[in-house]
Amino acid sequence: MWSKFKVLAIVLSFILIICTSCKDENDEPQYKETNRTIILYLIATNSLSSSITSDISDIEYVIQNSKDMNNCRLLVYYAAYSQNPCLYEIKKNNNDIENITIKTYSSNIKSTTVERMSEVLNDAIAAAPAKSYGLILGSHASGWANSLESRSNFVSPLDFGDDNGSTMPIHELAEAIPDNLFEFIYTDACYMGGVEVAYELKNDTHYFIGSVTEIPIDGMDYINNIPCFFDDSVDLIQVCKNTYNKYNTKSGSSRTCTISLIDCTQLRNVASVCKSIYSIGEGTRDYNSIQRYKRSVPYLFYDFKQYVNSFTTDILNDARLTELKSQFNESLENVVIYKAATPFIFNSLAISETNYSGLSTYIIGSTSSTGVNENYYKSLSWYRDVITK
Numbered sequence: 001m002w003s004k005f006k007v008l009a010i011v012l013s014f015i016l017i018i019c020t021s022c023k024d025e026n027d028e029p030q031y032k033e034t035n036r037t038i039i040l041y042l043i044a045t046n047s048l049s050s051s052i053t054s055d056i057s058d059i060e061y062v063i064q065n066s067k068d069m070n071n072c073r074l075l076v077y078y079a080a081y082s083q084n085p086c087l088y089e090i091k092k093n094n095n096d097i098e099n100i101t102i103k104t105y106s107s108n109i110k111s112t113t114v115e116r117m118s119e120v121l122n123d124a125i126a127a128a129p130a131k132s133y134g135l136i137l138g139s140h141a142s143g144w145a146n147s148l149e150s151r152s153n154f155v156s157p158l159d160f161g162d163d164n165g166s167t168m169p170i171h172e173l174a175e176a177i178p179d180n181l182f183e184f185i186y187t188d189a190c191y192m193g194g195v196e197v198a199y200e201l202k203n204d205t206h207y208f209i210g211s212v213t214e215i216p217i218d219g220m221d222y223i224n225n226i227p228c229f230f231d232d233s234v235d236l237i238q239v240c241k242n243t244y245n246k247y248n249t250k251s252g253s254s255r256t257c258t259i260s261l262i263d264c265t266q267l268r269n270v271a272s273v274c275k276s277i278y279s280i281g282e283g284t285r286d287y288n289s290i291q292r293y294k295r296s297v298p299y300l301f302y303d304f305k306q307y308v309n310s311f312t313t314d315i316l317n318d319a320r321l322t323e324l325k326s327q328f329n330e331s332l333e334n335v336v337i338y339k340a341a342t343p344f345i346f347n348s349l350a351i352s353e354t355n356y357s358g359l360s361t362y363i364i365g366s367t368s369s370t371g372v373n374e375n376y377y378k379s380l381s382w383y384r385d386v387i388t389k
Contacts, residue, residue, distance in 0.1 A: 032129075033130060033131060034071050034073050034128065034129070034130045035131055035232065036072045036130050036132045036134065036183075036229070036230070037074075037075060037130035037132075037133050038073070038074045038134045038135075038136065039075050039077070039124045039133065039134070039135050039136070040059075040074070040075070040076045040136045041077045041111075041117065041136070041137050041138070042056070042076060042077065042078050042138040042139065043111045043112065043138070043139035043140075043161045043163050044078065044079060044139070045162070045163050045164045046139065046162040046164070047140075048138075048217065049080065049081055051218060051219065052078075052080075052138055052139075053080070054218070055138065055188075055218075055219060055220075055222050056076065058222040058226075059074065059076075059090060059226055060090060060097045062223060062227060063091070063092050063097060064095070064096070064097045066227065066230075068230075069092065069230050070231065070232065072130075072229070072230045073089060073091075073128045074090050074226070074229075075087060075089050075124045075127070076089075076090060077111075077120045079111040079163060084104050084107050085107065085111055085116075086104045086105065087104075087105070087120055087123055087124060087127075088100055088101045089127075089128070102123065103123050103127075105119070105120070110163045110164075110166040111161065111163045111166075112159075112160070112161040112163045112166045112167050113166075113172075114175050117177070118176045122178075125178075125181075132183045133181055133183060134182060134185075134234065135177070135182045135184070135185045135205070136185075136188055136220070137160060137185065137186070137187045137188065138189065138219060138220075139160065139161040140161065140189060140190065141159065141187065141189035141190050141191055142159060142190065143159075143170070143190075143191035143192055143194045143196070143197055143301065143360070144159070144170050144194055144196040144197055144200075144362065144376075144377060145191070145300055159173070160189060160192070161189075169376070170197055170200050170380065171200060171379065171381075173200070174203070177201065177204040178204070179203045182204060182205040182206070183205070183206055183234065184205060184206065184207040185201060185205040185207070185208050185209070186209040186220065186239070187210045187211075188215070188219045188220045189210075190211065190213070190214045190215050191211070191212070191213065191214065191293070191300075191301060191360075192210035192211060193210035193211045193212035193213075193258065193259075193262075193358070193360060194210075194212065194304075194359065195267075195304050195359045195360070195361050195382060196377075196382040196383075197210065198210070198262045198267060198359070199271065199380075199382040199385075200380060200382070202264040202265075205264055206263070206264060206265060207261060207262065207263060207264065208261075208264050209236065209239070209259065209262070210259075211260070212260065212293040212301060212360040213258045213293045213294070213301075213345045214295075214345060215256075215258075216247060216254070216256050216257070220243050221242040221243045224242040224246075225239050225243065228242070236261050236337075236338075237261060237338045239261075240259045240260070240338050240340065241338075241340070243259055244257050244340040244342075247342060253347040253348075255342050255343075255344070255347075256342055256345050256346050256347075257340070257341070258339075258340070258341040258345070259338075259339070260336055260338065260339045260359060261338040261339070262335055262358075262359070263334065263335055266331065266334045267335060269331045269334070270331045270332055271382070273324055273327045273328045273331055274308060274328065274386045275387075276324050277308060277311050277321065277324045277328060278311075278386060279389055280313050280317045280320065280321060280324075281311035281312055281317070281321050282311060282312060283308070283310050283311050283363065284312075287363060287366045289310070290302045290306050290307050290363070291303035291306055291352050291355040293349075293351075295345065295349045298367035299366065299367065300366075300367060301360035301362065302361055302362070302366070303355050303356065303357050303359075303361075304357050304359040304361040305328075305329070305332055305355075305359070307361055308328055309328075309329070332359075335359075336357065336359060338358075339356065339357070339358030341353070341356045362377060364377070364387065
């Protein structure tokens with residue numbers, strides 16, 4: 001007679017066989033969908049190394065002291081000196097912080113390539129599926145300005161990111177980010193608040209946050225913004241206000257901040273009106289009369305709204321141009337949801353409250369003698385869709 005232990009062993013073996021036969025050997029682990037996944041893509045293999053390390057410490061502090069992450073997850077891709085780039089998750093484990101490595105990458109591929117960024121974002125999405133996603137990009141940047149011929153022109157050709165000297169042109173940044181995935185993209189980097197940048201990324205995100213000027217080395221207000229990102233509905237206006245207030249309460253050169261919240265779904269309307277304005281008129285050539293957002297030559301970044309409103313035309317088209325400008329100004333209000341600027345940038349560049357629109361633009365021909373090759377600018381979506389006649 002079989003003992004009940006033998007019977008139990010046979011039953012368990014049978015169950016194991018059934019379960020094993022149902023599982024494909026190539027099946028990957030299944031992850032439960034959460035409310036929101038926040039992905040930070042941080043390139044610190046440059047002079048921002050210590051600052052980005054400090055930002056991560058702030059994030060860990062917030063998560064450690066938070067009561068609840070509201071069924072959200074936070075993943076960090078971190079490219080730093082003396083270690084391979086790594087994608088990991090910051091979690092709270094009881095009262096401690098736990099950094100869980102998801103994947104370590106080879107340093108042979110730069111973090112400023114489409115190949116690497118696409119790989120990281122796909123890995124993050126697979127590891128942390130969610131109902132919505134937010135992306136924070138942190139590193140050096142110079143907006144669209146890939147076309148500077150050398151680093152001796154005061155602004156390096158950084159585009160987005162600096163991985164030991166390797167940079168990422170804006171069109172490649174747009175290519176690397178999956179279309180229609182991110183609820184918002186926050187660029188914690190200098191000069192990214194240009195209409196050219198937002199327009200290039202319009203298919204990648206609903207909302208875009210950027211600065212038309214340099215930003216302080218400490219960057220975004222991570223302490224107050226991380227909890228906002230975990231809310232059921234992210235209040236992006238409050239996110240912008242938190243960063244602005246962080247710097248506006250300071251004094252001297254530390255009182256430095258410009259920030260804007262852009263609704264990318266409305267950009268095509270502005271582009272359509274702008275194309276009509278550009279086709280019948282001509283903008284001012286008195287570049288000094290337009291609010292600029294860079295402290296030294298080549299200036300590169302001028303106020304978008306002020307420049308478009310400077311357009312003039314012949315008497316025949318004057319009434320039409322006046323109507324188009326009115327349409328432009330109304331459309332721009334739907335694009336720029338929130339904007340704020342301190343009176344000065346690093347206590348040297350004055351920002352006019354009247355002329356600050358929250359978006360910058362480049363003016364073709366304004367820097368032709370300062371080493372700027374405009375061929376790259378002319379390859380951008382904004383130039384192709386709006387400026388060409």
